[in-house]
Amino acid sequence: MISETAKKQIGETVSRYPEDQKRSALLPVLHIVQYENNGHLTEALMTEVAEILEISPLQVYEVVTFYTMYNRNPVGKYHIQVCRTLPCALMGAEKLVSYLEEKLGIGCGETTPDRLFTLTEVECLASCGTAPMMQINEDYYENLNKNKVDKILEELRQKAK
Amino acid sequence: MELILFKNMSSPGYTPKISSYLEAGGYQALEKTLKEIQPDQLIEMVKKSGLRGRGGAGFPTGTKWSFIPKTPNLIKYLCCNADEGEPGTFKDRQLMEKDPHQLIEGMIISCYAIGAHTAYIYIRGELVHATRVLEKAISEAKAKGFLGKNILNSGFDIEIYVHRGAGAYICGEETALLESLEGKRGKPRFKPPFPANYGLYGKPTVINNVETLSNIPHIVTHGGEWYAGIGVGKSTGTRLFSLSGHVKKPGNYEVPLGETFRHLIFDLGGGMLNDKKLKAIIPGGASAMVFTEEHLDVKLDFEAVAAAGSMLGSGAVTVMDEETCMVWATLNLMHFFAHESCGKCTPCREGAPWLYKIVHRIEHGEGKMEDLGLLADLCGNIAGKTVCAFGEAEVAPILGTIKYFRNEYEYHIREKKCPIHRSERLATIGFPG
Ligand SMILES: Cc1cc2nc3c(=O)[nH]c(=O)nc-3n(C[C@H](O)[C@H](O)[C@H](O)COP(=O)(O)O)c2cc1C
Numbered sequence: 070m071i072s073e074t075a076k077k078q079i080g081e082t083v084s085r086y087p088e089d090q091k092r093s094a095l096l097p098v099l100h101i102v103q104y105e106n107n108g109h110l111t112e113a114l115m116t117e118v119a120e121i122l123e124i125s126p127l128q129v130y131e132v133v134t135f136y137t138m139y140n141r142n143p144v145g146k147y148h149i150q151v152c153r154t155l156p157c158a159l160m161g162a163e164k165l166v167s168y169l170e171e172k173l174g175i176g177c178g179e180t181t182p183d184r185l186f187t188l189t190e191v192e193c194l195a196s197c198g199t200a201p202m203m204q205i206n207e208d209y210y211e212n213l214n215k216n217k218v219d220k221i222l223e224e225l226r227q228k229a230k
Numbered sequence: 231m232e233l234i235l236f237k238n239m240s241s242p243g244y245t246p247k248i249s250s251y252l253e254a255g256g257y258q259a260l261e262k263t264l265k266e267i268q269p270d271q272l273i274e275m276v277k278k279s280g281l282r283g284r285g286g287a288g289f290p291t292g293t294k295w296s297f298i299p300k301t302p303n304l305i306k307y308l309c310c311n312a313d314e315g316e317p318g319t320f321k322d323r324q325l326m327e328k329d330p331h332q333l334i335e336g337m338i339i340s341c342y343a344i345g346a347h348t349a350y351i352y353i354r355g356e357l358v359h360a361t362r363v364l365e366k367a368i369s370e371a372k373a374k375g376f377l378g379k380n381i382l383n384s385g386f387d388i389e390i391y392v393h394r395g396a397g398a399y400i401c402g403e404e405t406a407l408l409e410s411l412e413g414k415r416g417k418p419r420f421k422p423p424f425p426a427n428y429g430l431y432g433k434p435t436v437i438n439n440v441e442t443l444s445n446i447p448h449i450v451t452h453g454g455e456w457y458a459g460i461g462v463g464k465s466t467g468t469r470l471f472s473l474s475g476h477v478k479k480p481g482n483y484e485v486p487l488g489e490t491f492r493h494l495i496f497d498l499g500g501g502m503l504n505d506k507k508l509k510a511i512i513p514g515g516a517s518a519m520v521f522t523e524e525h526l527d528v529k530l531d532f533e534a535v536a537a538a539g540s541m542l543g544s545g546a547v548t549v550m551d552e553e554t555c556m557v558w559a560t561l562n563l564m565h566f567f568a569h570e571s572c573g574k575c576t577p578c579r580e581g582a583p584w585l586y587k588i589v590h591r592i593e594h595g596e597g598k599m600e601d602l603g604l605l606a607d608l609c610g611n612i613a614g615k616t617v618c619a620f621g622e623a624e625v626a627p628i629l630g631t632i633k634y635f636r637n638e639y640e641y642h643i644r645e646k647k648c649p650i651h652r653s654e655r656l657a658t659i660g661f662p663g
């Protein structure tokens with residue numbers, strides 16, 4: 070269920086587009102809904118979004134499946150997205166990924182059993198001058214090395230307690 | 231060299247707040263525009279400046295604006311392309327995070343020029359921080375009367391909204407951007423009709439890159455001739471180059487067009503990381519054909535780079551040292567293109583994964599000599615045969631590396647292995663440090 074607070078935000082978002090173009094708000098609205106639902110979308114939520122924007126559930130579904138930022142499966146509390154594209158790869162992104170896999174004990178696309186971390190590889194995040202880098206939820210972590218990664222993971226574990 | 235776009239943010243204590251921007255003389259270009267300049271004169275001024283789009287194609291901005299019908303009462307839109315997805319490019323993010331009002335002022339003036347009262351900033355979804363900075367800046371500008379109804383008592387109304395994308399490279403293509411903004415899958419439209427006639431919601435629309443629009447206040451302040459006096463030939467003004475890869479000082483550099491790659495990489499970028507030898511340069515983002523050491527003295531201008539067989543594209547310059555395997559580098563980029571194809575047209579949807587698979591088997595020592603011919607053949611059946619320019623982009627890494635590094639492909643095939651042992655190689659660079 071979409072909360073009343075989120076619905077207010079959705080109302081404000083919809084008002085940014087012409088009255089007969091409510092559908093335009095779809096991407097931002099899905100962000101709001103996904104954020105509130107701990108980082109993923111369910112079919113029920115998608116149907117609710119469709120009702121709010123007066124479009125068919127199919128129109129929501131086809132958009133959700135097109136864009137990589139919408140998750141249809143639950144993700145961990147911290148979603149670690151490592152950039153794998155060439156400029157980062159030149160600076161050791163492959164090794165960063167294997168280091169994270171080793172530290173977290175999971176492979177890419179997986180979530181730790183305590184549901185704290187999900188690890189994925191993504192394409193260029195417009196941060197190539199500070200490679201290698203990763204995004205965790207909304208924040209960028211740049212110029213990474215082993216020590217920094219250790220510290221970041223430790224801080225997040227503490228924060229989650 | 232006097233900086234233009236990075237001038238404000240390089241002065242000590244400068245913040246993204248409107249107070250900083252006003253102190254630096256911000257929004258005076260807007261006041262001047264509303265008081266003294268007619269929309270037509272503004273378009274002429276931008277034409278005179280020679281400013282060309284910084285998003286990739288380098289189309290003259292004033293000319294693009296002049297295609298918008300002059301019909302009064304017709305709804306028109308401006309869209310700022312802040313999707314910044316071309317691998318290696320990270321300049322627009324800096325412009326938005328560090329000097330958002332420069333962009334907003336540029337957008338307001340541009341709207342006035344084309345007669346638009348609503349503008350959207352289509353920003354890539356991952357840039358949450360930049361989104362917040364922009365939202366804040368918009369509300370500041372509104373509070374000061376630069377946005378909203380009857381701005382500065384001019385009778386001109388304008389609203390700017392930020393619209394977040396959701397992680398699809400193709401939405402940087404202008405018509406895919408419009409589809410996405412309409413709440414659909416980001417699939418490019420056939421052109422014509424062009425957005426100037428049939429854009430957002432079917433209305434005349436201008437789409438310009440963040441850097442392009444950020445230049446506008448400066449052109450208004452100093453005049454078109456002034457801007458045209460910087461740079462060389464048809465490449466006027468400065469450009470932001472995003473320097474990445476094996477250099478000592480990667481980062482964004484503002485450089486007058488017409489300097490050389492050598493200047494950017496060795497003078498500004500501090501030269502090669504660990505003083506290794508330079509092997510390859512990607513001069514304009516992943517979609518540009520690779521250059522080698524012999525191109526170091528090519529000038530950073532649209533025509534010179536095109537004449538040398540590549541393109542200046544998005545201004546992303548990625549540098550690779552002698553220990554980089556070019557087949558591996560190509561494979562990395564083909565993964566990107568196979569992942570990002572929108573799937574609308576067959577040559578691209580089917581071709582990109584094929585290209586990836588063939589390069590993959592070569593890199594892993596399972597390729598055949600015939601594969602090189604097959605790659606060339608496939609590329610020929612993709613480029614120029616697709617709905618959007620993504621088709622040309624995806625074949626560029628292959629065509630470029632086969633042109634200059636054919637021997638590396640042949641080595642992989644003949645010896646059935648990659649000459650560079652990746653795990654050893656990785657131990658010597660950046661990570662884990
Ligand atoms: C596949 C593809 C991706 C693109 N990505 C971007 C992008 O991320 N940012 C951008 O400004 N332009 C991008 N462009 C170029 C836009 O289509 C368009 O030309 C540009 O936004 C126009 O603005 P300008 O004239 O100011 O350069 C892309 C083009 C293609 C074909």
Ligand code: SF4
Pocket residue numbers: 400417418570571572573574575576578579616617618619620621
């Ligand atoms: S060329 Fe590729 S990205 Fe462009 S429309 Fe066709 S399938 Fe989509």
Ligand code: FES
Pocket residue numbers: 152153154155156157158192193194195196197200202317318319
């Ligand atoms: S390649 Fe990693 S952020 Fe651009």
